Amino acid sequence: xxxTALAGIxxxxxxxxxxxxxxxxxxxxxxSLGCTDFLTYxxxxxxxxNAADFQMDGKNEDLFFLSNGHxxxxxxxxxxxxxxxxxxxxxxxxxxGARLQGHPSTDKNLPGIRMASGSxxxxxxxxxxAAQIKKLNQDSTLVYTLHxxxxxxxxxxxxxxxxxxxxxxxxxxxxxDANGRQIDGDVDEVLSxxxxxxxxxxxxxxxxxMDGHDFDSIRSxxxxxxxxxxxxxxxxxIMKTEMGxxxxxxxxxxxxxxxxxxxxxxxxxxxxxxxxxGDY
Amino acid sequence: xxxxxxxxKDTRSGFGEGLAVLGEQNPDVVALCADxxxxxxxxxxQKAHPERFFQAGxxxxxxxGLAAGMTIGGKIPFTGTFANFSTGRVYDQxxxxxxxxxxxxxxxxxxxGLTLGEDGATHQVLEDIGMMRMLPNMTVIVPADFxxxxxxTIAIAAHEGPVYLRxxxxxxPIFVKPDAEFVIGKADVLTEGTDVTIIAxxxxxxxxIEALKELHAIGISAELINxxxxxxxxxxxxxxxxxxxxxxxxxxxxxxNGGLGEAVSQVLSRQYPVPQEYVAVNDTFGESGTPMELMTxxxxxxxxxxxxxxxxxxxxxIII
Numbered sequence: 289x290x291x292t293a294l295a296g297i298x299x300x301x302x303x304x305x306x307x308x309x310x311x312x313x314x315x316x317x318x319x320s321l322g323c324t325d326f327l328t329y330x331x332x333x334x335x336x337x338n339a340a341d342f343q344m345d346g347k348n349e350d351l352f353f354l355s356n357g358h359x360x361x362x363x364x365x366x367x368x369x370x371x372x373x374x375x376x377x378x379x380x381x382x383x384x385g386a387r388l389q390g391h392p393s394t395d396k397n398l399p400g401i402r403m404a405s406g407s408x409x410x411x412x413x414x415x416x417x418a419a420q421i422k423k424l425n426q427d428s429t430l431v432y433t434l435h436x437x438x439x440x441x442x443x444x445x446x447x448x449x450x451x452x453x454x455x456x457x458x459x460x461x462x463x464x465d466a467n468g469r470q471i472d473g474d475v476d477e478v479l480s481x482x483x484x485x486x487x488x489x490x491x492x493x494x495x496x497x498m499d500g501h502d503f504d505s506i507r508s509x510x511x512x513x514x515x516x517x518x519x520x521x522x523x524x525x526i527m528k529t530e531m532g533x534x535x536x537x538x539x540x541x542x543x544x545x546x547x548x549x550x551x552x553x554x555x556x557x558x559x560x561x562x563x564x565x566g567d568y
Numbered sequence: 569x570x571x572x573x574x575x576x577k578d579t580r581s582g583f584g585e586g587l588a589v590l591g592e593q594n595p596d597v598v599a600l601c602a603d604x605x606x607x608x609x610x611x612x613x614q615k616a617h618p619e620r621f622f623q624a625g626x627x628x629x630x631x632x633g634l635a636a637g638m639t640i641g642g643k644i645p646f647t648g649t650f651a652n653f654s655t656g657r658v659y660d661q662x663x664x665x666x667x668x669x670x671x672x673x674x675x676x677x678x679x680x681g682l683t684l685g686e687d688g689a690t691h692q693v694l695e696d697i698g699m700m701r702m703l704p705n706m707t708v709i710v711p712a713d714f715x716x717x718x719x720x721t722i723a724i725a726a727h728e729g730p731v732y733l734r735x736x737x738x739x740x741p742i743f744v745k746p747d748a749e750f751v752i753g754k755a756d757v758l759t760e761g762t763d764v765t766i767i768a769x770x771x772x773x774x775x776x777i778e779a780l781k782e783l784h785a786i787g788i789s790a791e792l793i794n795x796x797x798x799x800x801x802x803x804x805x806x807x808x809x810x811x812x813x814x815x816x817x818x819x820x821x822x823x824x825n826g827g828l829g830e831a832v833s834q835v836l837s838r839q840y841p842v843p844q845e846y847v848a849v850n851d852t853f854g855e856s857g858t859p860m861e862l863m864t865x866x867x868x869x870x871x872x873x874x875x876x877x878x879x880x881x882x883x884x885x886i887i888i
Contacts, residue, residue: 345642353637394669402640404669407660413633414665420634421641424598424619444661447627451634454625 289333291503296564297369298328302534303567304365304378306557309548312382315390318544319436320362322467322500322529326434327366329506334514336429339371342399350429351418353403355411356436356465357391358546363400364388368568372400375568409442411435412462416452419460430517431460438470441479446491452522453492461513462493462524465500467531469542484526493524500529535560571758571777574742577714579735579770580678584609586721587646587676591617594644597725600635601648602628607737608648608678632658635673636665644725645673651680651734652693659699666730667703674724675700676733680710681821682849682866683738683771683859692854692862698826700732701799707731707752708799710820710828712773714742716796719750727752736821738859740774744794753797755805761791764877765809765816769795769828772819772847772868779873788877798828803835810836815880816844819873821863824848843883845876 301324309315331337335350343349354363361381368375373387380386387398391406403414415433422429439445452460464484472478481487488495494516498509506527513523531545532538535557538549549557590597591613599613600622614621622638624631628649635645647654654677655662666673677696684692701708707729711717717735724731744756758773759780768776773794783790791809795802810816816836818829829846836842849866863869 344640346640347642351640403636403671404664407664409629410633410661410665413630413661414637416630417634417637417645418640419637420622421598421638421643424643425641427641444627444629444633447625447630448633451624451627451630455622 294328294332294503297332298324299562300565301328301362301365301369303558303561303563305361306535306549306554307567308361308365308378308381310551310554311379313548314382315361315548316358316546317361317548318469318531318538318542319356319359319465319467321533321535321538322531323359323434323465324362324533325503326463326500326506326527327362329503329510330432331366331370333507334510335432342372344402346402347425348427348429350432351402352432353411353415354392354405354434356408356434356439357405360390360392363392367400369565373398378568408436408439409444412445412448415460415462416448416457419457420455422459430514433460433462435462435464437464437466437468437475437481438478440464440481449488449491449493456520457522458520459517460522461517462522464524464526465529466526467529469531469545471542471545473542488524492521494521496523496525498525498527500527501533571743574715574746576739576741578737578739579711579714579717580607580737581609582711582714582717583676583678583721583733583735584612586718588612588616589722590725591620594725596642596644597646598622598638598643599646599648600624600631602626602631602653604649608676610648628653628658629661632661633665636669636671639671639673646676647673648676648678650691651677651696652691655696655699656693663703667705670705671730672728674731674733676721678735679737680734681736681770682854682862682868683736683821685737685859685862686856688856689853694823694849694854695826696734697798697820697822697828701826701831705730706799707797709752709797710734710769711796712770712794713740713744715744715746715748716750719748720796723750723752734770736771738771740771743774743777753800753802755802756794756796757805757809758792758794759790761789761813763789763813764881765791765793765813766819766873766877767793767795767806767816767828767832768819769798770821772821775863775868775870776819776873778870779877782874783877788881790877795828798831801831801835806832806835807840810840810842815842815884817847817873817876817880818844819847819868821868822848824850843880845880847872847876
């Protein structure tokens with residue numbers, strides 16, 4: 289897909305995100321906007337997947353697990369725009385009875401979601417389990433996961449990281465949303481991750497880096513990551529992003545992690561984001 | 569009332585044998601263990617099906633997540649570790665990735681309760697039934713002996729949804745017939761009686777069988793129910809029996825808070841209030857000792873069942 293086409297989809301997804309969270313005055317716009325380009329690329333170019341006929345068992349298609357479930361707005365928008373469910377349903381986000389729960393769940397059978405997430409640190413383990421069964425089933429498709437950088441403070445992530453290398457789970461590509469922010473402030477101030485690159489290297493992973501807002505960087509890195517699968521080591525990508533990317537007043541701080549824009553702020557945001565596919 | 573005894577074994581060995589049978593019968597069954605393969609008796613499965621056995625190491629949270637993920641490709645994962653590490657240590661992982669996500673994971677937990685023995689209170693979980701029965705979508709099973717644990721292990725593979733299967737370490741008499749059918753949610757009425765209903769699970773079923781002899785000697789006719797499934801609870805069996813006897817004793821190797829007794833009292837208080845007495849550990853941690861010493865000290869032994877029966881029957885005559 290052309291970069292301009294991807295950018296057009298991403299712009300619409302960003303509009304969806306700010307409109308969704310503003311409508312219910314809750315939700316997490318910051319990380320959602322930061323991961324928009326990545327998830328747009330993943331669903332519209334990288335993954336083999338079947339939006340029209342969602343199957344829980346995901347046999348013979350690539351799987352994606354969102355470990356940092358609070359950025360559900362971006363995932364819901366990308367799933368809807370990719371055809372998993374009607375975009376009109378985005379208007380039900382966080383409302384009573386909706387399939388679009390505050391954090392992703394399988395509880396109400398929303399197509400595209402295979403595991404609840406929200407309580408952090410669990411998605412890498414889940415992805416590894418799914419990846420090992422793909423091997424057992426002789427299914428050559430891949431498993432993708434996404435994690436926040438703050439989420440890496442959870443111990444379970446490192447249990448999973450150790451397990452993956454020890455068991456040569458080489459059909460998984462994990463991505464870290466390295467925006468450097470978390471609820472209480474900068475990750476370095478709250479609880480520094482230290483040398484993240486070396487941590488993953490020492491845990492036995494192949495480590496790549498990319499710019500999460502440059503489709504050329506995303507494409508070449510994701511292609512490289514895919515080429516590295518099947519060679520005995522799990523692959524992780526440390527993706528540099530900006531929390532709040534695309535909305536100027538949300539960028540450069542952690543303050544918009546979990547705060548929704550009011551009507552006035554929403555209009556300012558929408559003025560910066562072109563409507564490309566039609567608002568829901 | 570004589571019970572035929574088919575030898576003496578530990579319930580964990582029943583799990584191991586059941587898992588080995590499943591390994592042969594069902595290619596979708598996979599097993600995970602957190603560095604306790606020998607203790608859980610999972611060696612036979614591991615040896616016969618190494619490609620379907622996953623060693624998680626001492627990392628139980630990851631093990632539960634792996635198991636949840638493994639259901640997605642259509643497998644039926646059985647996780648094995650001690651009951652303490654199967655529940656309290658990984659409660660949030662079970663809650664989100666298994667119970668809420670309705671994943672077909674079988675959480676198999678050995679060394680439950682005081683009868684773990686000498687290792688002491690750090691390992692003697694007495695809250696696990698409570699934790700697991702609070703979770704929506706979770707089925708909770710506490711089989712009574714070796715044969716029943718083997719039968720339950722095989723049965724839960726055919727049940728779609730999360731299951732907590734609790735068993736233990738001590739060698740105890742086997743009284744469930746080797747060819748008995750295990751039906752999830754259907755209580756086994758072991759003896760019929762008219763004076764009191766004893767509802768027990770796990771090792772306390774045998775302790776209650778022992779109590780029957782003494783009760784019979786003093787002229788008390790007790791109906792003994794093996795309530796192997798705590799959730800969903802067989803309320804119909806409870807009400808049918810209590811309608812006849814008018815009082816209840818519950819017996820479990822678990823904290824009084826949250827366990828079988830509470831589950832039973834929830835049924836009775838709403839539908840048929842009668843006196844109920846509890847044989848359970850009362851809001852205290854355990855300690856080191858032999859399994860049988862501990863059952864005596866913490867009042868979950870045969871004489872405690874007898875005493876509770878006497879109390880329950882005495883309360884029947886009090887008109888409120």
